Amino acid sequence: MGGGSDYIYLDHASMMPVDPRVIEFARELLRSPGNPASLHSAGLAGKQAVEDAREKVADLINAKDPRSVIFTGSVTEANNLAIRGVSTRNMNRGKKVAASAIEHISVLNSMKELQKSGFEFSMIPVDSAGLVDVEALKGVVSKDTVVTSIMHGNNEIGTVEPIKDLAKAVHDLGIYIHVDAAASAGRIPIDVQADDIDLLTLSSNDLNGPQGAGALYVKPGIRLQPIILGGGQEKGLRSGTENLFALAGMGEASRIAKEEMSAESDRLKRIRDGLIEEIMSIEGAHLTGHPTERLPHHASFRFGGIEGESIQLNMNNLGIAVSTGSACSSITLEPSHVLLAIGLKHEEAHGSMVMTLGRSNDIGQVPRIADAVKETVTRLRGFSPLGAE
Amino acid sequence: MAEVGYSKKVLEHFTNPRNVGTIENPDGYGKVGNPVCGDLMEIFIKVKDDKIEDIKFRTFGCGSAIATSSMVTELAKGKALDEAIKITRSDVADELDGLPPKKMHCSNLAADALHEAIKDYRRKRGEKADDDPQKSGD
Numbered sequence: 192m193g194g195g196s197d198y199i200y201l202d203h204a205s206m207m208p209v210d211p212r213v214i215e216f217a218r219e220l221l222r223s224p225g226n227p228a229s230l231h232s233a234g235l236a237g238k239q240a241v242e243d244a245r246e247k248v249a250d251l252i253n254a255k256d257p258r259s260v261i262f263t264g265s266v267t268e269a270n271n272l273a274i275r276g277v278s279t280r281n282m283n284r285g286k287k288v289a290a291s292a293i294e295h296i297s298v299l300n301s302m303k304e305l306q307k308s309g310f311e312f313s314m315i316p317v318d319s320a321g322l323v324d325v326e327a328l329k330g331v332v333s334k335d336t337v338v339t340s341i342m343h344g345n346n347e348i349g350t351v352e353p354i355k356d357l358a359k360a361v362h363d364l365g366i367y368i369h370v371d372a373a374a375s376a377g378r379i380p381i382d383v384q385a386d387d388i389d390l391l392t393l394s395s396n397d398l399n400g401p402q403g404a405g406a407l408y409v410k411p412g413i414r415l416q417p418i419i420l421g422g423g424q425e426k427g428l429r430s431g432t433e434n435l436f437a438l439a440g441m442g443e444a445s446r447i448a449k450e451e452m453s454a455e456s457d458r459l460k461r462i463r464d465g466l467i468e469e470i471m472s473i474e475g476a477h478l479t480g481h482p483t484e485r486l487p488h489h490a491s492f493r494f495g496g497i498e499g500e501s502i503q504l505n506m507n508n509l510g511i512a513v514s515t516g517s518a519c520s521s522i523t524l525e526p527s528h529v530l531l532a533i534g535l536k537h538e539e540a541h542g543s544m545v546m547t548l549g550r551s552n553d554i555g556q557v558p559r560i561a562d563a564v565k566e567t568v569t570r571l572r573g574f575s576p577l578g579a580e
Numbered sequence: 581m582a583e584v585g586y587s588k589k590v591l592e593h594f595t596n597p598r599n600v601g602t603i604e605n606p607d608g609y610g611k612v613g614n615p616v617c618g619d620l621m622e623i624f625i626k627v628k629d630d631k632i633e634d635i636k637f638r639t640f641g642c643g644s645a646i647a648t649s650s651m652v653t654e655l656a657k658g659k660a661l662d663e664a665i666k667i668t669r670s671d672v673a674d675e676l677d678g679l680p681p682k683k684m685h686c687s688n689l690a691a692d693a694l695h696e697a698i699k700d701y702r703r704k705r706g707e708k709a710d711d712d713p714q715k716s717g718d
Contacts, residue, residue, distance in 0.1 A: 498618055500642035501594070504586075508595055517618065517642070524682060526618075538615040574600045574646070576622050576638040577615060 199511045199556055203488065204346045204374060204547035209440065210399040216443040217401070220435040227433050228422070241433050244442025248406050251398075251445040252372070252391060253382040261407045261425045262438050266373045267297040268419075269392040269407040270340075272428065273369045274301035276415035277390060278310060278337045281367075285335025289313045291323050291342060292532035293350075295371055298340045299528070315339070319534050320481040321350030325360050338367040338390070344375030347516050347529040347545060348480030349489030351379060355386045362387060367413065373397050373405070377448030378456050378487055383408055393445075395437060399550065400444030404437035456487040459548045462557060466490045466546060469561035473568055475578075479530065479543065488548040493535065494568055496577040499543045502567055506544075509563040516543040587677035590647040597650035599657065601636040608704070610696025612689045619645045623653070623693040627701055632656050632664055637693070644683040645690075648672050652690035665698045667691050
């Protein structure tokens with residue numbers, strides 16, 4: 192990442208540094224790779240690396256059979272494969288799909304794409320804290336809905352959904368549930384057997400693994416239509432020669448995440464709570480997302496009277512990297528759909544700031560971060576024509 | 581190196597904006613934008629001998645909204661009104677060494693706010709105020 196030695200990086204949800212232990216573990220696969228499809232020694236070593244990685248990823252989510260884990264090139268691809276793959280393969284079950292209103296854009300756009308081939312797409316509303324409304328869910332889906340997608344932990348507002356209860360509600364209606372656990376895996380426990388999940392998306396980089404890898408857990412017995420065709424790798428569900436470094440790295444990152452999750456999440460939670468306490472003392476500061484049911488590394492806010500991209504630039508001038516859901520910082524110039532879904536007005540959504548913590552952060556940074564936020568808010572309000580609310 | 585993000589000049593104006601604030605009893609006042617869209621700008625002018633003697637701005641918006649506001653006040657200060665009203669959005673963007681393409685429309689309203697302030701001044705004096713040939717200079 193950029194910046195000097197005292198630069199504080201608080202944008203781990205956007206991109207994480209790769210754990211040096213992961214790089215060390217997987218680097219040999221860059222130096223002397225072998226195609227897992229080949230039967231020579233190098234190829235067999237490559238195959239072994241991929242299958243070892245599969246076991247470690249399966250272990251993180253307590254999947255019974257590692258073969259249920261399908262590696263992909265990204266979270267976006269895993270979400271596409273889950274939604275488009277299960278819907279087009281199971282049209283005999285119906286032609287409806289549903290998603291919570293705060294899903295990742297790759298889930299929402301996959302469902303919108305299905306509308307072109309005759310599927311009906313319904314959005315499940317969330318409350319002001321971002322929790323899926325179970326009664327609304329029951330009103331939206333019906334027995335001819337193929338799949339319902341609900342994110343485990345939200346990357347923009349940090350809210351964690353009661354996924355086991357939601358999976359039960361969805362299963363009671365005879366529908367598949369897809370859970371995007373990209374932001375939550377490795378931070379809070381997820382158990383595909385105990386939680387009874389059909390399809391689950393994982394991210395390598397969000398586990399401090401290399402970019403360029405994701406995974407989709409597919410419960411045994413569920414059939415998918417591949418969206419990338421070719422030589423039949425990954426049981427035909429994701430053709431393309433394996434990215435050995437990224438997959439081996441994702442496996443090792445999963446192993447480390449499982450081992451260290453409890454202690455690391457407790458550590459991050461203390462920093463998070465320190466930040467929330469300090470920042471909420473600023474006039475016109477509001478927490479976005481759930482106050483307690485939230486990801487341990489996630490603190491998100493909005494401020495009245497100022498705009499998020501300016502917050503990001505000003506914080507960067509003070510040596511701190513944060514994120515925003517402001518329209519002005521997005522490619523589409525639309526405010527974050529997540530912030531609108533929790534009921535914020537456009538002018539409120541513009542003032543958002545998201546902080547996501549990682550291994551480089553420590554509790555000692557809280558005062559400096561809080562001071563920088565106070566300075567930023569005061570400065571930008573100083574030349575804003577709008578009031579603090 | 582490939583050009584990414586904002587120019588140095590945009591960041592410099594964002595960090596040290598010129599002419600921030602308000603003018604009490606301004607001779608002209610212009611306001612453009614809408615908080616719903618994420619940008620709102622106000623320009624205040626003091627006029628003497630048909631020249632902009634003083635100018636101040638307040639802006640709610642992104643980095644380019646703040647930088648263009650600052651730049652337009654710098655360009656307009658001391659200029660005759662007839663000259664100042666010719667300052668276009670693209671003049672402002674050029675003086676800032678360019679803006680990212682997606683910012684050219686939404687966050688480059690500062691010239692419009694200046695024009696509104698000049699027109700307001702002329703209206704108050706009973707002059708014809710609608711000669712604004714450069715409204716969309718980009």
